Amino acid sequence: MATNTNITTSAKTGSGNSLAHAWTRLQSVMMGDRGTAARARLGIQKALGEAGANIRATAVDGYVELRGTVASKDTYQQAAEVARQTFGAKGVLNFLDVR
Structure with missing residues (x-):
């Protein structure tokens, strides 16, 4: 029971949608474009935190x-660098808008 309470509490207080984050982590072990994109998303989330939310x-x-x-x-530059260093990435097409 204590484990379920901790999971529920962390899901409520954690930033973002924990289910979506778990799904992205699962996809990150996949090969091909889907895995590369998931690894890039995770790297950007880790490196930029809230600044990379959009x-x-x-x-x-x-x-x-x-x-x-x-x-x-x-x-803008940090996101591109993280994506460039992602395993499986051949290059980066950066279409981010700075506002």
Whole structure:
């Protein structure tokens, strides 16, 4: 019972949707574009935290596409660098808007 209470509490107080995060982690072990995109999303979430919340990452033929809005040029560059270092990424197409 205590385990269920802790899980419920952390799900309520944690940032973002914990089920969506768990699904992304599961996908990150997959091969191909789906796995590459999931690994890029996880890396961006880990590196940028809340600053990367509006960044969507997809992958096509190994190239990671970043879309969404960010608050600064620094965040724009950090997201691209994290995506570039992602296992399976051949390159990055950065379509992020700085606002």
